[in-house]
Amino acid sequence: MRNSVVRTAATIVGFLLVAALLPVCLSGFQLQQVSIAISYAIAILGLNLLMGFAGQICLAQGTLFGIGAYVTAILNATYGVHPLATLPAAAAVTALAGLVVGLPALRLQGLQLAIITFGVAAAFPQLLLKLGTWTGGVSGLPIDSLEPPAFLADYSELWLYLVSLGCACVAAMIVRLVLFGDVGRALRAQRDSSQIAEALGVNLTKTKLWAFAISSALAGLAGGVFAILNGFISPQSFLAPLSITIVIGSIVGGSTSIVGAFVGGLFITFVPTWTSNINLALGNVIYALALIGIMLLARGGVAGLVDRLTAALTTRSNPNGKAGQSAN
Amino acid sequence: MQEHIGAYLPVLAANGVSVRFGGVQALDNVSLDVGDGEICGLIGPNGAGKTTFLNAITCLTRPQRGSIQLSGRTISDAAVRDIIGLGIARTFQNVGVYGSLSVLENVMLGAHHKMGGKFVRALLNPVGAWAEEKAVRRQAEAILEELGMSALSAARADSLPYPLQKRMEIARALAAEPRLLLLDEPAGGLTHGEVSEFGKLITTIRHSRKLSILLIEHHMGLVMSLCDRIHVFHLGRNLASGRPKEIRTNEAVIAAYLGRSE
Numbered sequence: 001m002r003n004s005v006v007r008t009a010a011t012i013v014g015f016l017l018v019a020a021l022l023p024v025c026l027s028g029f030q031l032q033q034v035s036i037a038i039s040y041a042i043a044i045l046g047l048n049l050l051m052g053f054a055g056q057i058c059l060a061q062g063t064l065f066g067i068g069a070y071v072t073a074i075l076n077a078t079y080g081v082h083p084l085a086t087l088p089a090a091a092a093v094t095a096l097a098g099l100v101v102g103l104p105a106l107r108l109q110g111l112q113l114a115i116i117t118f119g120v121a122a123a124f125p126q127l128l129l130k131l132g133t134w135t136g137g138v139s140g141l142p143i144d145s146l147e148p149p150a151f152l153a154d155y156s157e158l159w160l161y162l163v164s165l166g167c168a169c170v171a172a173m174i175v176r177l178v179l180f181g182d183v184g185r186a187l188r189a190q191r192d193s194s195q196i197a198e199a200l201g202v203n204l205t206k207t208k209l210w211a212f213a214i215s216s217a218l219a220g221l222a223g224g225v226f227a228i229l230n231g232f233i234s235p236q237s238f239l240a241p242l243s244i245t246i247v248i249g250s251i252v253g254g255s256t257s258i259v260g261a262f263v264g265g266l267f268i269t270f271v272p273t274w275t276s277n278i279n280l281a282l283g284n285v286i287y288a289l290a291l292i293g294i295m296l297l298a299r300g301g302v303a304g305l306v307d308r309l310t311a312a313l314t315t316r317s318n319p320n321g322k323a324g325q326s327a328n
Numbered sequence: 329m330q331e332h333i334g335a336y337l338p339v340l341a342a343n344g345v346s347v348r349f350g351g352v353q354a355l356d357n358v359s360l361d362v363g364d365g366e367i368c369g370l371i372g373p374n375g376a377g378k379t380t381f382l383n384a385i386t387c388l389t390r391p392q393r394g395s396i397q398l399s400g401r402t403i404s405d406a407a408v409r410d411i412i413g414l415g416i417a418r419t420f421q422n423v424g425v426y427g428s429l430s431v432l433e434n435v436m437l438g439a440h441h442k443m444g445g446k447f448v449r450a451l452l453n454p455v456g457a458w459a460e461e462k463a464v465r466r467q468a469e470a471i472l473e474e475l476g477m478s479a480l481s482a483a484r485a486d487s488l489p490y491p492l493q494k495r496m497e498i499a500r501a502l503a504a505e506p507r508l509l510l511l512d513e514p515a516g517g518l519t520h521g522e523v524s525e526f527g528k529l530i531t532t533i534r535h536s537r538k539l540s541i542l543l544i545e546h547h548m549g550l551v552m553s554l555c556d557r558i559h560v561f562h563l564g565r566n567l568a569s570g571r572p573k574e575i576r577t578n579e580a581v582i583a584a585y586l587g588r589s590e
């Protein structure tokens with residue numbers, strides 16, 4: 001117990017330290033890229049709750065991300081709502097959409113659910129084109145750029161970074177609260193054995209739908225942040241492979257980890273660019289090798305690997321090992 | 329079939345329960361009752377239908393016929409997840425533990441039905457959720473202490489040897505604060521000496537909580553010494569029921585266990 005409090009505190013301090021150092025070390029453009037990575041990290045946080053802890057597969061997280069982005073864009077471009085004020089609506093609308101996407105999960109599991117949710121992801125860009133009157137069709141929608149407060153007047157990238165970081169902290173807090181205590185145990189229990197969970201009184205329907213709703217709300221928030229960061233969105237930003245990319249981010253970072261979501265967000269934002277910088281023609285091959293390498297080295301993702309290493313260093317005296325799923 | 333002794337109030341009363349799996353008649357018109365505060369044994373050769381009967385009580389299997397009542401209330405059409413809240417907790421024959429969770433977390437899951445997995449509360453009232461968590465943790469730790477498993481509370485459940493996993497399942501069932509405890513071969517994997525120690529443990533927890541217990545066991549010594557009454561199933565039917573010494577000398581029971589048909 002004490003041990004896990006210390007670890008959580010250490011994780012938070014380390015996270016804040018890195019977050020504070022980044023603006024100092026990076027150029028304006030790089031900081032902008034990190035902000036984008038953070039918006040993906042928020043969507044991955046949601047997916048980690050859903051996939052890592054609730055055990056439900058969802059290959060439509062990129063679509064839900066897109067729905068959030070469009071809610072923000074439409075509210076801002078069409079109705080003139082302040083971009084930041086659109087974010088709660090983006091989360092709420094996307095949560096409802098996520099409930100619909102999650103309905104099949106009440107009867108189906110695993111691959112079947114994967115296929116159905118991916119169908120949603122595949123249909124989404126065309127749906128956006130069809131609904132051109134609201135979505136602006138191919139030409140997309142602009143979003144007002146955020147005015148930084150006076151004391152940050154000349155640092156708009158820093159302001160955007162702080163906004164996305166703030167949203168990410170809220171998202172991380174939400175996931176942490178859900179994973180704490182009885183609700184978190186019920187989530188993991190129905191993931192590991194639905195029959196035993198039911199015998200223990202877990203309401204499977206309610207638990208799964210909440211997991212979908214919260215995961216989708218975070219995807220929606222993430223999409224809203226993404227739209228604000230970009231200043232412009234079009235169907236091109238939300239093609240079906242984005243959903244796969246987000247799943248990859250979740251797995252690479254460690255799908256039962258909060259910090260892992262940030263690792264995953266950074267990974268899917270930066271690594272594809274880096275690998276094609278190494279060699280333009282072989283970029284995808286190098287990226288693929290990187291993925292394979294990480295999976296061979298760390299089945300629980302980067303966060304899982306770090307966990308294992310620290311556990312090996314600190315709990316040598318405890319032969320039974322500590323129970324996993326620390327959610328740091 | 330049933331004998332009613334004195335002012336006898338059954339906590340559990342099952343009447344004419346039949347369960348069929350395809351061509352297998354796993355239970356054929358069986359009746360069984362467990363009195364208030366009683367430890368009842370349920371014995372019978374392999375395949376007699378004992379586990380199926382527990383599954384029927386806990387609604388994991390729906391009987392084709394028969395009624396099941398808990399303190400006079402019909403529960404056979406209850407939802408699976410409501411059973412534990414009605415006061416019936418169980419352990420599973422092939423252990424139903426969560427291997428990736430800690431022992432303490434497994435035990436705390438027993439109290440889930442009292443908290444109900446409230447997402448809104450978790451999000452909007454974290455202080456309340458935290459206080460509740462602390463109370464449940466203290467209760468679970470006390471149970472682990474009582475069962476002599478305190479030292480293992482932080483260990484992963486699947487790192488425990490099989491008999492301790494079974495004991496942890498009992499701890500989890502106790503955390504549910506049931507009226508009726510259903511134990512499916514809880515002493516499986518125990519050595520001879522451990523079995524008698526286990527018997528003492530069951531007696532202790534029964535008295536400290538005024539529990540009624542239905543115990544499925546193959547260790548005859550344990551069943552005979554522990555139980556107030558014993559029900560015997562054979563080939564999905566009631567074969568006998570009565571006090572241990574009646575069962576021990578019952579011809580039909582002896583025949584069933586020797587593998588002869590009556």
Ligand SMILES: Nc1ncnc2c1ncn2[C@@H]1O[C@H](COP(=O)(O)OP(=O)(O)OP(=O)(O)O)[C@@H](O)[C@H]1O
Nearest residue numbers: 349352354372373374375376377378379380381421
């Ligand atoms: N889900 C099922 N599907 C089909 N047949 C089943 C199922 N569950 C049990 N049976 C059959 O029902 C009969 C009774 O099984 P049950 O597990 O209840 O016996 P048991 O008395 O618990 O035996 P044991 O002492 O071996 O645990 C057996 O013939 C078994 O094969």
Ligand SMILES: [Mg+2]
Nearest residue numbers: 378379380421
């Ligand atoms: Mg059995």
